[in-house]
Amino acid sequence: MEKTKTTQSRRSFLKSSMLASGGLMISFSGLAKYTLDSEVSELLPAEQWNELTGYIKITPDNLIKILNPNPEFGQNVMTSLPMIAAEELDVDWQKVIVEMAPHDSVKLGPQFTGGSNSVRMYWRPLREAGAAARQMLREAAAQTWGVPVEEVTTKAGMLHHVKSGKSGTYGDFASKAAAIPVPTGVALKDVKSFNVVRTSRKNVEGLKIVTGKPLFSQDYTPDGTLIAMIEHPPAFGKKLKSFDATETLKMPGIKDVFTIKLYPDGFEQAGFDTRTFNDLVVVVGKTTWEVMNARKKLKVVWEQISETKEVIAGFRGKTEVVIPAELETSSTQYQKMAEYASKPSQQLRKDGDPETAFKNAAQILERTYNAPFLAHNCMEPMNFFAHVTDEKALLVGPLQAPGWSEPTLSKLLNLPADKIEIQMTRMGGGFGLRAYGHYMYEAATISKKVKAPIKLVYSREDDMTYGIYRPMYTATYRAALDANKNLIAFHVKGGGIPESPIHANRFPAGAVDNYLAESWAIPSNITIGAFRAPRSNFNAAAEQSFLDELAELMGKDPIDFRLELLKRAKENPVGKNNDYDADRYAGVLKLVKEKSGWNNPENKKYSRGVAAYFCHASYAAHVVDMVNKDGQPYVEQVFSAMDCGVVINPDAAANMVQGAIVDGIGNAFYGALTHKEGTPEQNNFNRYRIIRLREAPKKIEVHFVENDIDPTGLGEPPFPPVFGAVANALYKNTGKRFYNQPFINDLNEKNDRT
Amino acid sequence: MAVINLNVNGKKQAVDVDPATPLLWVLREHLRLVGTKYGCGIGQCGACTIHVNGTAVRSCSLPVSAAQNREITTIEGLSESGEHPVQKAWLEHDVAQCGYCQTGQIMSAAALLRTNSNPTDAQIDTAMSGNICRCGTYLRIRDAIKTAAKQK
Numbered sequence A: 001m002e003k004t005k006t007t008q009s010r011r012s013f014l015k016s017s018m019l020a021s022g023g024l025m026i027s028f029s030g031l032a033k034y035t036l037d038s039e040v041s042e043l044l045p046a047e048q049w050n051e052l053t054g055y056i057k058i059t060p061d062n063l064i065k066i067l068n069p070n071p072e073f074g075q076n077v078m079t080s081l082p083m084i085a086a087e088e089l090d091v092d093w094q095k096v097i098v099e100m101a102p103h104d105s106v107k108l109g110p111q112f113t114g115g116s117n118s119v120r121m122y123w124r125p126l127r128e129a130g131a132a133a134r135q136m137l138r139e140a141a142a143q144t145w146g147v148p149v150e151e152v153t154t155k156a157g158m159l160h161h162v163k164s165g166k167s168g169t170y171g172d173f174a175s176k177a178a179a180i181p182v183p184t185g186v187a188l189k190d191v192k193s194f195n196v197v198r199t200s201r202k203n204v205e206g207l208k209i210v211t212g213k214p215l216f217s218q219d220y221t222p223d224g225t226l227i228a229m230i231e232h233p234p235a236f237g238k239k240l241k242s243f244d245a246t247e248t249l250k251m252p253g254i255k256d257v258f259t260i261k262l263y264p265d266g267f268e269q270a271g272f273d274t275r276t277f278n279d280l281v282v283v284v285g286k287t288t289w290e291v292m293n294a295r296k297k298l299k300v301v302w303e304q305i306s307e308t309k310e311v312i313a314g315f316r317g318k319t320e321v322v323i324p325a326e327l328e329t330s331s332t333q334y335q336k337m338a339e340y341a342s343k344p345s346q347q348l349r350k351d352g353d354p355e356t357a358f359k360n361a362a363q364i365l366e367r368t369y370n371a372p373f374l375a376h377n378c379m380e381p382m383n384f385f386a387h388v389t390d391e392k393a394l395l396v397g398p399l400q401a402p403g404w405s406e407p408t409l410s411k412l413l414n415l416p417a418d419k420i421e422i423q424m425t426r427m428g429g430g431f432g433l434r435a436y437g438h439y440m441y442e443a444a445t446i447s448k449k450v451k452a453p454i455k456l457v458y459s460r461e462d463d464m465t466y467g468i469y470r471p472m473y474t475a476t477y478r479a480a481l482d483a484n485k486n487l488i489a490f491h492v493k494g495g496g497i498p499e500s501p502i503h504a505n506r507f508p509a510g511a512v513d514n515y516l517a518e519s520w521a522i523p524s525n526i527t528i529g530a531f532r533a534p535r536s537n538f539n540a541a542a543e544q545s546f547l548d549e550l551a552e553l554m555g556k557d558p559i560d561f562r563l564e565l566l567k568r569a570k571e572n573p574v575g576k577n578n579d580y581d582a583d584r585y586a587g588v589l590k591l592v593k594e595k596s597g598w599n600n601p602e603n604k605k606y607s608r609g610v611a612a613y614f615c616h617a618s619y620a621a622h623v624v625d626m627v628n629k630d631g632q633p634y635v636e637q638v639f640s641a642m643d644c645g646v647v648i649n650p651d652a653a654a655n656m657v658q659g660a661i662v663d664g665i666g667n668a669f670y671g672a673l674t675h676k677e678g679t680p681e682q683n684n685f686n687r688y689r690i691i692r693l694r695e696a697p698k699k700i701e702v703h704f705v706e707n708d709i710d711p712t713g714l715g716e717p718p719f720p721p722v723f724g725a726v727a728n729a730l731y732k733n734t735g736k737r738f739y740n741q742p743f744i745n746d747l748n749e750k751n752d753r754t
Numbered sequence B: 001m002a003v004i005n006l007n008v009n010g011k012k013q014a015v016d017v018d019p020a021t022p023l024l025w026v027l028r029e030h031l032r033l034v035g036t037k038y039g040c041g042i043g044q045c046g047a048c049t050i051h052v053n054g055t056a057v058r059s060c061s062l063p064v065s066a067a068q069n070r071e072i073t074t075i076e077g078l079s080e081s082g083e084h085p086v087q088k089a090w091l092e093h094d095v096a097q098c099g100y101c102q103t104g105q106i107m108s109a110a111a112l113l114r115t116n117s118n119p120t121d122a123q124i125d126t127a128m129s130g131n132i133c134r135c136g137t138y139l140r141i142r143d144a145i146k147t148a149a150k151q152k
Helices: A008-021 A033-043 A075-090 A116-146 A170-178 A206-210 A287-297 A331-340 A352-361 A402-413 A437-451 A460-464 A534-552 A558-571 A583-593 A601-605 A652-671 A718-735 A741-752 B021-029 B086-094 B102-115 B121-128 B140-151
Strands: A051-052 A057-060 A064-068 A096-100 A152-154 A157-160 A166-169 A226-231 A236-242 A254-259 A278-285 A299-304 A306-314 A317-323 A346-351 A365-373 A383-388 A393-397 A421-422 A454-457 A473-482 A487-497 A514-521 A609-615 A618-629 A632-643 A699-704 B002-008 B009-018 B049-052 B056-060 B071-074
Touching: A008 A057, A033 A064, A033 A075, A051 A116, A051 A170, A057 A116, A057 A346, A064 A075, A075 A096, A075 A116, A096 A534, A116 A152, A116 A157, A116 A166, A116 A170, A157 A287, A166 A287, A206 A718, A226 A287, A226 A437, A236 A254, A236 A278, A236 B021, A254 A287, A254 A601, A278 A287, A278 A741, A306 B071, A317 A487, A331 A473, A331 A487, A331 B121, A346 A352, A352 A473, A352 A487, A365 A454, A383 A437, A393 A437, A402 A437, A437 A454, A454 B086, A487 A534, A514 B009, A534 A558, A534 A609, A534 A718, A558 A609, A583 A609, A583 A618, A583 A632, A583 A699, A609 A718, A618 A652, A618 A718, A632 A652, A652 A699, A652 A718, A652 B140, A718 A741, A718 B009, B002 B021, B049 B102, B071 B121, B086 B102, B086 B140, B102 B121, B121 B140
Parallel strands: A064 A096, A226 A454, A393 A421, A487 A514, A632 A699, B002 B071
Antiparallel strands: A051 A057, A057 A064, A152 A157, A157 A166, A226 A278, A236 A299, A254 A278, A306 A317, A346 A514, A365 A473, A383 A393, A383 A454, A473 A487, A609 A618, A618 A632, B002 B009, B049 B056, B049 B071
16 A cells, blocks of 8 residues: 655644744744754745655755654654764754654654664664765756766765865755655765764754653643543453443533443454453543543442453464453462472473483572562653544554554554554653553544544553553573582573563573573463563573572682683584674673773772673673662662664763663662552552662763674663662672562561561 | 632733642643643652742642742743753753653752752752652763752
């Protein structure tokens, strides 16, 4: 199906929301240059923009606009992705106008934020787009001037022909260039000659953020928009039986109360169509506060579900998932995980003869690690704007993976994809949660039903108790040592509710002759989803704690021990499918060892913990320095070494790593979503503890390995090893190993006893 | 419903709402000042921080009736063009990641600096620990506050 979309409606969205905020249009005189241009650009008619490739637009007045194709959730792609195109286009970055693109995967590629993929995925397409557009401009100038194209040079948005002394702006030739077919295979710059990429550039939306401009869909409520809220079951394992809205409907501002189905009966869900609760009570009214109040008057009867089966059509074909009826309680969940851990399970990988090696071992170290469900808790609670008519649909909201949700939306609304317009707003956090489209479907279904534009708003409580959590995990690690304390076998067996965390081909697979990885899972009605570095965020905690304890048992320095294993994995790897590059892995360990002054006696005052991990396609190592503050262990400083290939925007990249470390410390110490008979025991920040400023380190030093490898992603890799490094520092600080997250529970227990 | 007289960012205006409505929703939905954010609704996250008579207040937990005839400042009133020293420091340190909490952080920081032009680390910790940032930009927030303090 032919599918093209313009950015016209995005501009109208911005225009209307800016006007709604009052007076912005005439009061930007003091703003930075790029912002002035970007505000002006909103007012220009579409035909002024000459499109050179799908990503680049230039006006005759030489305004240069680069579209950011990928959803922005704080990873700073609004800045870093356009920088990549600007580099090859050869323009003055300060003059570039950046605009968020609408969903248009035909023109703009996969448009998916997740898996540390944004830069990795768009690195080549955006370089090629910039280079192609520059070539088109050169050709247009060459034709006009009647000179060979090879003799036309560019510099910062200008075209020159030295011999004839002719020159002009990109804008002068934009119209002509736009008519030239987009060339392919244009030579790209040498990465060593970059002058935009690899230099620190400020967030292009920084000024809008600090002045509170309407950037988020929470801020987007065009006149006539109704507010909708959803009452979902209070517990996993429950569903709607009946409701009485008599009192609700009497409340001021309330328009309607009704039920919707997220998916119709028999609907075949796609891989990211999570179904937590299918039958939902909807309250629609004029304002958020009125709807929030009226909801309290609803009389809803819930009943326990019966066991069901769901067919999910995911990336790996159709799978049938069992949804049990049980109302789960955390203590029972842990017991059940312990039971499953002792049963035979699925073998994922086996090298050598681990059974014999363990049988003949002089010493065996065995440790079990546990972690709870985690809620994403994006600062901007879930919401979506929808205006659905019989002919078309407009959806505006925070979404990480519009391309995965659009086919389902098309089926649910019975509208072809080219009648559906999805605008991705800046997200107030995502962390994986917004890769799932259910809240957009809910909004669309509600709008269709009330025949009006609506904004679906989740309260914080709705958001935290809706599921799609980081799963609950456990893993048991075993190591066998011979009489000389050599590591002869390694065994990991892990599982979770409702998925296993185990990555069988990760380090230290490949470094040990006898290796076994096993996996199991327990079905649940508690829904789960991607959470910053899925599975890795648990594995790194468990495995890196275990390696620390193992190194101690073997009488080795924890960094040297890892480096020895990596040397083995490089020189004489065991097995074939090891998914890490031993050199890059060792590289971050060596760098963090140097930068942290690992062997410097002055650092003995700290309880130091180290951990490293590979996930997605990048490498991270952290050294955490702990002290006691107000009677509690406190991470005072962190040294971090990253290898993510070419770093696009160094200061912003450091910001993201610092944030990942703070996030990791917080979740390691405090993060937990527990259940009692299916009901989440935390539903807001009074019970769900999030790390706060006073608990954040004083210093986080971030160092990047310098190389010219194509970018390998940065959002997730720094996060997982934080948990392990914190656990290892806690051991130094307290003399006790920490096996169960969140660590605050065992810390409090220890404090209670002493 | 009742007519409530408000003084927001130096502008006097009346709104006709339920007097129990939290000021947050009046700002966002009636006055369309959307820089003040909803995060938790129970005064735990600080995303909705504004100034009432110069003091940082969580607008999600303040009934609009209690805000009557008091001097209310929102992020839009701090400086619409980003000229306030705290906003400038935020830009200098490129603090934001997702950005959702930052207007609340800035309002808390501006209130702190209004009464304490040179806060210690401990004072910053205390004043700013009511504002959650899920992206973990706390270190840059501290640095930005120190930069803003120097500029004042």
